[in-house]
Amino acid sequence: MKKYTQIFQGTAFSSKSPKEVQILKDYLFCINANGMIEKVIAPEDTDYETLLETYQDKESFHRLAEGQYFFPGFIDLHVHAPQWAQSGTALDIPLYDWLNTYTFPLESKFSDLDFAKNVYQDVVSTLLANGTTTALYFATVHKEASLVLAEICSKKGQRGLVGKVVMDNLEQTPEFYRDADTQAALIDTEEFILAVKELAKSTKQGVYPVVTPRFIPSCTDDALKGLGALAAKYDTHIQSHCSESDWEHGYVQERFNKNDAFALHDFGLLSEKSVMAHCNFLNDNDADLFVETGTAVSHCPVSNAYFANSVIPIAHLHSKGVEIGLGSDISGGFSPSLFDNARQAVISSRMLEDGVNTSLPADGRGVPNSRITINEAFYFATAGGGESLSLPIGRLAENYAWDIQIIDINLPSARIPVFNSDEDLNDVFQKIMYLVRPENIREVWVQGEKVHSRA
Ligand code: GUN
Numbered sequence: 245m246k247k248y249t250q251i252f253q254g255t256a257f258s259s260k261s262p263k264e265v266q267i268l269k270d271y272l273f274c275i276n277a278n279g280m281i282e283k284v285i286a287p288e289d290t291d292y293e294t295l296l297e298t299y300q301d302k303e304s305f306h307r308l309a310e311g312q313y314f315f316p317g318f319i320d321l322h323v324h325a326p327q328w329a330q331s332g333t334a335l336d337i338p339l340y341d342w343l344n345t346y347t348f349p350l351e352s353k354f355s356d357l358d359f360a361k362n363v364y365q366d367v368v369s370t371l372l373a374n375g376t377t378t379a380l381y382f383a384t385v386h387k388e389a390s391l392v393l394a395e396i397c398s399k400k401g402q403r404g405l406v407g408k409v410v411m412d413n414l415e416q417t418p419e420f421y422r423d424a425d426t427q428a429a430l431i432d433t434e435e436f437i438l439a440v441k442e443l444a445k446s447t448k449q450g451v452y453p454v455v456t457p458r459f460i461p462s463c464t465d466d467a468l469k470g471l472g473a474l475a476a477k478y479d480t481h482i483q484s485h486c487s488e489s490d491w492e493h494g495y496v497q498e499r500f501n502k503n504d505a506f507a508l509h510d511f512g513l514l515s516e517k518s519v520m521a522h523c524n525f526l527n528d529n530d531a532d533l534f535v536e537t538g539t540a541v542s543h544c545p546v547s548n549a550y551f552a553n554s555v556i557p558i559a560h561l562h563s564k565g566v567e568i569g570l571g572s573d574i575s576g577g578f579s580p581s582l583f584d585n586a587r588q589a590v591i592s593s594r595m596l597e598d599g600v601n602t603s604l605p606a607d608g609r610g611v612p613n614s615r616i617t618i619n620e621a622f623y624f625a626t627a628g629g630g631e632s633l634s635l636p637i638g639r640l641a642e643n644y645a646w647d648i649q650i651i652d653i654n655l656p657s658a659r660i661p662v663f664n665s666d667e668d669l670n671d672v673f674q675k676i677m678y679l680v681r682p683e684n685i686r687e688v689w690v691q692g693e694k695v696h697s698r699a
């Protein structure tokens with residue numbers, strides 16, 4: 245019989261499709277030395293009993309207790325790691341003022357590597373404790389501190405995709421917080437890419453450099469062009485903010501006479517490995533361009549509630565075939581939890597809905613077919629995020645990484661109300677999505693390694 249490094253037994257939830265959650269009741273998950281799921285075995289499969297007999301007394305065998313479930317680890321497609329230090333503050337002012345009054349002064353402090361280390365250790369641990377096994381991070385303009393973040397992800401076992409932020413436009417960046425000049429921004433980015441690629445060689449779960457123009461206003465044309473070229477040269481991921489606020493959207497219109505999507509495309513910044521945050525004002529042409537180029541939207545519903553002054557038509561974008569994942573946007577969004585963001589994604593979509601031609605009320609105040617379900621929000625937080633990054637993560641299926649959260653619904657201090665032992669597992673799943681707190685997340689594993697435990 246084939247040898248496995250570890251075997252896990254229990255009931256798991258994984259997206260079958262955006263609308264449908266697959267329930268794997270009492271399955272075996274066979275993990276290889278690389279931390280990948282090599283085999284998924286149902287109780288009725290022929291190998292099931294033999295594998296159980298062979299492995300169940302070994303240290304490499306893990307059986308879930310009553311009331312515990314496997315969830316895929318969450319994939320946060322938009323986190324500003326330095327902004328963890330101000331999470332929850334100043335959300336009552338517009339984006340432009342928030343950036344200049346609070347955010348740029350805070351991020352400028354990350355030239356101090358001790359300060360950076362302190363905040364970055366804490367944000368990575370906090371995200372892991374909230375079930376986030378992969379995160380797409382903005383760091384700051386500082387090359388060294390950005391590398392510190394990548395090193396902390398590597399050490400703590402989180403799959404980190406990290407960008408050194410580029411801000412070289414003298415007109416839209418403060419003197420105390422910007423790259424020295426365009427040339428320096430590009431040289432630092434290239435050195436950062438090479439350093440992270442080196443670090444990746446000794447990082448089991450993977451760590452990736454990300455080309456990161458903060459957003460169009462903060463960058464010169466030369467920087468945007470140079471960054472597009474670097475991304476192509478090193479085949480890296482790319483991230484930025486796109487069509488987020490009225491001010492920013494208007495600024496790009498005035499500068500290029502086109503929307504963000506086409507402007508970014510002109511500089512080579514839309515690719516299969518691009519993830520654009522927010523995208524509240526994407527029109528159908530922009531969305532088609534995203535589909536054509538394989539660019540994904542990082543949907544940040546909590547942050548959007550504060551800064552967008554509108555609700556993104558996420559169901560419409562998804563129906564057009566745009567890849568979508570979820571982002572916390574710390575600290576434009578205050579919560580480090582993708583459970584919170586999944587809930588807000590559903591709630592926001594319901595506020596846009598008008599139930600014409602459905603059983604919902606048709607009141608003429610909303611847009612038909614806008615709502616998403618909690619299953620779709622779960623898909624965005626898991627499989628959708630994996631597809632957006634073009635990585636084999638976000639599903640509990642063969643040839644995917646063993647990135648999981650173990651959810652315990654039976655904690656006296658954080659009870660999830662399941663009172664019937666034969667309760668429909670679809671209902672159990674929905675209760676977990678809506679009611680989980682960090683206490684319920686008992687263990688988190690990335691690439692076959694335990695990286696967080698409350699036991
Ligand atoms: N646009 C440019 N920078 C930022 C940022 O830090 N947060 C958000 N939400 N939007 C931005």
Ligand code: FE
Nearest residue numbers: 485521573576
């Ligand atoms: Fe952001």
